[in-house]
Amino acid sequence: MSDTSTFMPVLLWTDALVFLLVGVLCLFAWSCWRSENLRRGWARVAASGIGMGSAVVLALFVAIGLLDSLHFRPALDKPGEGGKVAYSVDVLSVLDVLVAPLRERRERTYSAPLAAVAFQKETIERPDGTQAREFPRLRHGGAHLADPADAPADIAWRAAAGLLAGLVAAAAFCALWIGLLALSRRSSLRVTLADVLHGTSGGANWRAFLLTASVLLVLAAPIAVLSMQYHVLGTSKIGQSVLYLSLKSIRTSLVIGTLTTLVLMPFAVLLGIAAGYFKGWVDDLIQYVYTTIESIPSVLLIAAGVLLIQVYMETRPGLFETSAQRADFRLLMLCVILGLANWTGLCRLLRGEALKLRELEYVQAAHAFGVSHWRIIVRHLAPNMLHIVLISAVMGFSGLVLAEAVLSYVGVGVDPSMISFGTMINDARLEMAREPMVWWSLMAAFGFMLALVLAANLFADVVRDAFDPRSTVRRAGFRIGPARMPDRAGGSA
Amino acid sequence: MSERPDGGTGGAGVRQDGTAPLLEVEGLRTWIHGGNSVVRAVDSVTLELVRGETLALLGESGCGKSMTALSIMRLLPDAAEVVGGSVRLDGEDLLDLPEHAMRAVRGARIGMIFQEPMLSLNPVMRVGLQVEEALHRHRRMSGTAARARALELLQAVGIPDAVRRLDEYPFQLSGGMRQRVMIALALACDPELLVGDEPTTALDVTIQAQVLDLLRDLQRSRGMAMLLITHDLGVVARTAQRVAVMYAGEIVEVAGVDTFLRGPAHPYSRKLFDSLPERGSRDAPLAVIRGSVPALDGRFDGCRFAERCDHAFEPCRTSLPPLVDLADGQRVRCHLHAASGRPSAAGALDPPSQAVPAAAGAASSVAPAVGPFGPATTPATERTPAAPAAPLLVVRDLQVHFPLRGGLLRRPRGAVRAVDGVSLELAPGRTLALVGESGCGKTTVGKSLLRLVEPTGGCVEFEGRDLRGLGRSLLRPLRARMQIVFQDPYASLNPRIRVGDALDEGMRSLRPEWNAAERRRRIERLLEQVGLPAEAGNRFPHQFSGGQRQRVAIARALSVEPRLVVCDEPTSALDVSVQAQILNLLRSLQQQMGLAYLFITHNLGVVDVVADEIAVMYLGRIVERGPVRTVLDAPAHPYTRALLSAVPRLDRDDAPAEARIAGDPPSPIDPPAGCHFRQRCPLALSACAQQYPAPVALPDGRVVACHLHGPGAGTHLAAGPADRR
Incomplete structure (x- = not known):
């Protein structure tokens, strides 16, 4: 091969935005570290057991999503014209490579979880030439077995081995972590261990962290071991592993949940603050706009938007090199449309807050100093609204993940070729009436979405509790020592 | 108050009447x-x-x-x-x-x-x-x-x-x-x-x-x-x-009220009396209690007040003071009294070995005869009268109306006449107190001078320049000359901005000629001027107490070197001992820098300490204006009289009942026809219902808007409130 490169990196639009978002989050984390208020808030999140546990689950999902966002096109074995390396039209991700066995070992059609034979009887030709109607063996699921009837014993044995491996891995992970913790604190291993076990370590709740991580490891190991020989969650209509589909859906959900927030944020923040701060006709105009948008059923609005995009893409077939790029563009547009339909709630909240803050005396003092409107908004208003933005972004995430599922189910969601929880559910819908029922696609989508959304919701709750000033700051008011509290803080500082 | 059930002593624990306590x-x-x-x-x-x-x-x-x-x-x-x-x-x-x-x-x-x-x-x-x-x-x-x-x-x-x-x-x-x-x-x-x-x-x-x-x-x-x-x-x-x-969580003194008012025994109680702004303290700085209340999260080895006490001596820091019985049922938790072997409440206030000059002063300042506005006061030294300089600020017929909108098209349906024709004058280096009850529009006056609220009518001249119709950019150079200090020290500082940056903001905006080093130098000096350590600039507002925050707010206002500072109730959210600190600070800054203050307050005691002139507001209009001593000694307007008599006094001398006013102030949306005060006024005439009284200049230098003093009401002057005092 003349050219050494065996793949061509592909940067899809959503990939770019996802990594931009990661960059923004890193910046945000850095600014959190510098700002005492925010650091205290996050410290409260870390100190909460639920917060730490849900953060671990979310981190796992995010890691999968990020791996799935590194796209490339592998080189084809035979060079194309002019000796140049030709690249496959399939766009793969790093995740695809990591779970290649899942992706590549396809069956012909449905098979139940952990099955060694197909789901339906077929007429097959025996070696002796007779025909029989029976459950055919799967191409990959349990293919190593001499007799499919041995499957349960084999599964049990492998699961036990996996479980053991998981336990060992979990123990090793915990030991490693506690060792690192002890090292960073310069305390003895025993003290650190006792601290973690009793949850008395101060700071972050490492007990919840290690517990969740261990549970995840112990669960994941048997699945990993079993999926070498079986389809743990069965296969879909076209024989794809449902586990693979579920893993791929995670990225779609995360992209929808986060990029939509990214899209709606500028609208909500700028318009909300402008409406509350300037009042008068600016306020009237913005209020009329969002009241109008809110009175249109959002599904209708989204359907109209998606159809518009569809027509646009169909009339320009040369726009995209690969089908993945095409599907990705539609995903991006879906995020934009969802964002445009969803900014009103946050905007309303921020308008109210801006109305309140603009009357505060420190804003008035800034006016008295002739500080410009823009500087007042950036320095005095926006930082004091950050907690609202943060809380509503985290809480909105789970709503958007669910919205994607509903929209794809209705048919105005992501591209049909794109794997998402919504398309999984949509595909499974018709098979619900079948006897015996094909339940695994639906259950897998349900289970993964439940885990993701529940973790996000729990995390959002903890974030809200940690940042909501009403739950943390006891502001001066009644005669019970308001002025003294800051004194004490000052004394210790 | 002769009706005291137990003859005025009210001793705790030493009840002679034998009734079981409830x-x-x-x-x-x-x-x-x-x-x-x-x-x-x-x-x-x-x-x-x-x-x-x-x-x-x-x-x-x-x-x-x-x-x-x-x-x-x-x-x-x-x-x-x-x-x-x-x-x-x-x-x-x-x-x-x-x-x-x-x-x-x-x-x-x-x-x-x-x-x-x-x-x-x-x-x-x-x-x-x-x-x-x-x-x-x-x-x-x-x-x-x-x-x-x-x-x-x-x-x-x-x-x-x-x-x-x-x-x-x-x-x-x-x-x-x-x-x-x-x-x-x-x-x-x-x-x-x-x-x-x-x-x-x-x-x-x-x-x-x-x-x-x-x-x-x-x-x-x-x-x-x-x-x-x-x-x-x-x-x-x-x-x-x-x-x-x-x-600090414990009872330091128990006494009958008369005994207490005559001679508070505990040094803390006496400091409380001393820090009250009163007439006697006009020219000397008010007594302050230094420091702040100790944190209550630890044990105390000695007296809780020892750190802030002027009379603290050795045992105060090492042993807990007992509750000592004094005469008249007065009990006090103080080593001074324990050591001196049960002295009488009136006399023994000093530690056994040290003479404390403050003691005598404290006792006299709360002597029963001297109420805050007692009629029998010597015409004490007025602050050095300013040369008849051109007034710094002239306000003529200022109006601020807030439209009330209603209906589908939000047409104005009426207006809240928050400020309805206010005229003021303020000379450089002087203090004008604007007094009134809440809702009378005094804060709106202050804010509309700085154009934080747009006035709807009238004329404001500052340094001879008419501020009417000046846009945001034209107004900017003038903002460096007039500043404001707000009431609530908790709301007036952005919680997310360090104190140093808050001070920097105004200078950066209004004094672009000062570079960063100059501004840093000035911040340090400002903090020092208001009595805060230099490192305070690196701290966040929540690390300060209420009084310290108010100091920061004052420093911020002074950062651009204004000539006029509008003080909008700067001490009403503070404790009395802290209030004294802030008032002292404001006075000394005025002397150092020649500031003029427009001092907005509802507290007449404060007025007496800080102001040269006073303007009393009622429902958006000024009813009486004049030199502070003249007005407080012999108020001409019935409302001023009512306001003065309503202030709870230490001398327990009940004000004449007729001076008390009943009812609530009317709404500024729909003020009564004629004089706004007539419905609550004990001296209302028939003319009062017909038209609002025109302001009249009296010979003693004040301006009153009252029919009792009107040109056509000469016959009523004899019965006027000024003479009935």
Whole structure:
């Protein structure tokens, strides 16, 4: 091969935005570290057991999503014209490579979880030439077995081995972590261990962290071991592993949940603050706009938007090199449309807050100093609204993940070729009436979405509790020592 | 007050009359559990209260008075708990009662009045029903009987037109009316004990006078015991028979009110008196208590006040002071008195070995004859009269109307006439006090001068330049010449911006000629000027106490070197000892930098200390304006007189009843025709209803808007209030 490169990196639009978002989050984390208020808030999140546990689950999902966002096109074995390396039209991700066995070992059609034979009887030709109607063996699921009837014993044995491996891995992970913790604190291993076990370590709740991580490891190991020989969650209509589909859906959900927030944020923040701060006709105009948008059923609005995009893409077939790029563009547009339909709630909240803050005396003092409107908004208003933005972004995430599922189910969601929880559910819908029922696609989508959304919701709750000033700051008011509290803080500082 | 039940001594624990006390609090300790520490908010408090007696619990914010009351009522917040002691009501220990039995005690045997009437009444329930609910709960009354009783109660607390008020909602009532309803609620079941937690702090001074009179009359006629929590010495003098002073969670002094007012024994009590802004302190700096209340999360080895006490000597730091009995039932927790072997309350105030000159001064400044506005005052030294310089600020006929919009197209339907024709003049380096009750428009005047609120009419001239119609950019150079200090030190600093950056912001905007190094140098000097350490610039506002924050706010206003500072109630959110610090600071800054102050306040005591001239506002207009001494000594307008007489005084000399005004201020949306004050005015004439009186300049240099002083009212002048004093 003349050219050494065996793949061509592909940067899809959503990939770019996802990594931009990661960059923004890193910046945000850095600014959190510098700002005492925010650091205290996050410290409260870390100190909460639920917060730490849900953060671990979310981190796992995010890691999968990020791996799935590194796209490339592998080189084809035979060079194309002019000796140049030709690249496959399939766009793969790093995740695809990591779970290649899942992706590549396809069956012909449905098979139940952990099955060694197909789901339906077929007429097959025996070696002796007779025909029989029976459950055919799967191409990959349990293919190593001499007799499919041995499957349960084999599964049990492998699961036990996996479980053991998981336990060992979990123990090793915990030991490693506690060792690192002890090292960073310069305390003895025993003290650190006792601290973690009793949850008395101060700071972050490492007990919840290690517990969740261990549970995840112990669960994941048997699945990993079993999926070498079986389809743990069965296969879909076209024989794809449902586990693979579920893993791929995670990225779609995360992209929808986060990029939509990214899209709606500028609208909500700028318009909300402008409406509350300037009042008068600016306020009237913005209020009329969002009241109008809110009175249109959002599904209708989204359907109209998606159809518009569809027509646009169909009339320009040369726009995209690969089908993945095409599907990705539609995903991006879906995020934009969802964002445009969803900014009103946050905007309303921020308008109210801006109305309140603009009357505060420190804003008035800034006016008295002739500080410009823009500087007042950036320095005095926006930082004091950050907690609202943060809380509503985290809480909105789970709503958007669910919205994607509903929209794809209705048919105005992501591209049909794109794997998402919504398309999984949509595909499974018709098979619900079948006897015996094909339940695994639906259950897998349900289970993964439940885990993701529940973790996000729990995390959002903890974030809200940690940042909501009403739950943390006891502001001066009644005669019970308001002025003294800051004194004490000052004394210790 | 000759009606004192026990002849005015009111000694605790040494009662000769032998009556068993109604309420006995013994060794009460209440702790608040914080994040990592425990705050000992109430530490071994012992109190006694007999029937028919009013005990005032006096102290600054954070000293545990409210916690004591809430512990007695067992209404503590979740984080707090009573860890020791007993609370006995008629011999029965309330702390042992199960919650359901306690519910029967609350409301029926102990009534409670809170500070904020708006927060303690249910906003979606008619007031009559709220009273009836209490009657139903404790007296099993319902239907017409309950309604009749509710009506009777509302009448008893002096609510006019009570039949109609029964069916109104709290928002339809004014603040004073709401507090009366709250009192009616507390009295519904004839409680033996009434606990009032700062019941008049949120009210205006004229309304406060009404409510205090009401409480005192009710307490006398019903023979109730009353525990009155307050931070205001004037309220104590006006209502209480005995007083208990709290400091840092414990009681430092108990005495009969007369004894206490004559000679407070504890150094802390005496400091409280000294820091009151009064006439005597006009030219000397006010006494201040240095430092702040100690944190209550540790144990104390010595006296809690030792760090801030001028008389502290060796044992104060090493051993806990005992409660010493003095004469007249006065008890004090102080080593000075323990060591000197029971001296009499009036004389022994000094540590045995040291002579303390402050003691004599303290005693004389609270001598009964010298009230804040006593008539018999020498024409004390006015501040050096300024040369007749050109006025710095001239305001003519200033109007600020806020339109009320209604209907689909939001057309203006009327206007709130917050400021309706105000004229002022202020010379450089002088102080003009703008006085009035809440809602009279005084803050709006201050803000409209700085164009934080757009004036709708009139003319403002600053340094000879007309500010009318100047846009945001044209106004900017002038903003460096006039600045503002706000009321609430908690709201006036952005919690997310370091103090240094907050000071920097104004200079960067208005003094672009100063570079970064220059600004840094100035920030350091400003912090030093207002008495804060230089490293304060790196801290966030929440790391400061209220008084320190107000210092920061003052430094911020001064950062651009203004000539005029509008001080909008700069001390009303602060404790009295801190208020003295801030007033001293403002005065010394004025002398150093030649500042002119427009000092907006509702506190007439403060006016007397800081102001050269005074303007009294009522419902958007100035009713009287003139040199401060002239106006306060012999007020010409009936409203000024009423305002002065409503201030609770330390000399316990009841103001003539006719000077008290009844009722609430009318609404600025629809002011009464003619003189705005006529409906509340005891001296109203027929002319008052016809037209608003034109301002008249009197020969002594003041301007009054009153028909009593009008050109055509010469005959009334003889009976005018100025002469009736």
